[in-house]
Amino acid sequence: MSGLITLTPPQFKLFQAFIHQHTGIWTQDTKVALLSNRIRRRLRERGLDSFDVYYSLLSEAKLPGELGHFIDCITTNETHFFRTSDHLDWFAGSFLEGAIARAAAGHRQQSLRVWSAACSSGEEAYSLAICLAERGSQLAGWSLRVVGSDISEAALARARAAIYGPKAVERVAPDRLAKYFVADPAAETWKVKPAVAGLCEFHRHNLLDPMREPAFDCIFLRNVLIYFNDASKPVALKNLVNSLHSGGFLVVGTTDGAHDFLGSLERCSTFLYRKP
Numbered sequence: 001m002s003g004l005i006t007l008t009p010p011q012f013k014l015f016q017a018f019i020h021q022h023t024g025i026w027t028q029d030t031k032v033a034l035l036s037n038r039i040r041r042r043l044r045e046r047g048l049d050s051f052d053v054y055y056s057l058l059s060e061a062k063l064p065g066e067l068g069h070f071i072d073c074i075t076t077n078e079t080h081f082f083r084t085s086d087h088l089d090w091f092a093g094s095f096l097e098g099a100i101a102r103a104a105a106g107h108r109q110q111s112l113r114v115w116s117a118a119c120s121s122g123e124e125a126y127s128l129a130i131c132l133a134e135r136g137s138q139l140a141g142w143s144l145r146v147v148g149s150d151i152s153e154a155a156l157a158r159a160r161a162a163i164y165g166p167k168a169v170e171r172v173a174p175d176r177l178a179k180y181f182v183a184d185p186a187a188e189t190w191k192v193k194p195a196v197a198g199l200c201e202f203h204r205h206n207l208l209d210p211m212r213e214p215a216f217d218c219i220f221l222r223n224v225l226i227y228f229n230d231a232s233k234p235v236a237l238k239n240l241v242n243s244l245h246s247g248g249f250l251v252v253g254t255t256d257g258a259h260d261f262l263g264s265l266e267r268c269s270t271f272l273y274r275k276p
């Protein structure tokens, strides 16, 4: 594979702009080696040996389905169950208690729609669904939905399969692991049980586009805007805020740098915003 060691500066700029246009992700100039490695892997899979040829075919849409595979290979899908427990504790505690109390007082419907935006392989969506399942009879008769979305089809396929290795479930308490997962000791995997999986659905969705679904009561948007820049963050956040019910909550990752673009929301804590 001659000429395929590392992207040259002009090649890097082309891919950097292409990725930003299609995903909102801004690849830092310092990430040349990382991006080169990721694209080189994709070239090998396609049997190509030139970054320039690949870029032309990709940008001119001459390889059917390639944009999706390219996005799969350049996204960072790192995640695990009950990531940043404070956020999940708030959801399982104050948020659900508030919703249950308001419904009991007749101030809201017995229904909850929660969105795990940029859910990667589904661990965040299933963690939220476990919190719902744990409320048991308090939510009996409610219409409950957790929608997980991501731009990567490969990540979504893993989410739909709902089978995880030891690292993903490391932070799941043993009682939860026993109650909501089926273990396969030989394979060292854990499969989410239907009672939880049945609360979730997964769709491909690009955060740069408006969500074409009914509004949500709570949106988790964590550890994705960290990859965006000041041009793409406000586009994604505007779409998300438009998909939030009045009085609904947005949970952001503490290092995502979303605060400057959330002026229309009331700030409740370092990670929590409420739509007036």
Ligand SMILES: C[S@@+](CC[C@H](N)C(=O)[O-])C[C@H]1O[C@@H](n2cnc3c(N)ncnc32)[C@H](O)[C@@H]1O
Pocket: 022, 023, 024, 025, 075, 076, 077, 078, 079, 080, 083, 117, 118, 119, 120, 121, 124, 149, 150, 151, 152, 155, 205, 206, 207, 208, 221, 222, 223, 224
């Ligand atoms: C690091 S994971 C975060 C997963 C989960 N939210 C968490 O906090 O653990 C980031 C995810 O964002 C997704 N992503 C990146 N750009 C996106 C976009 N424009 N629209 C939707 N998802 C995107 C990636 O595919 C990846 O799965």
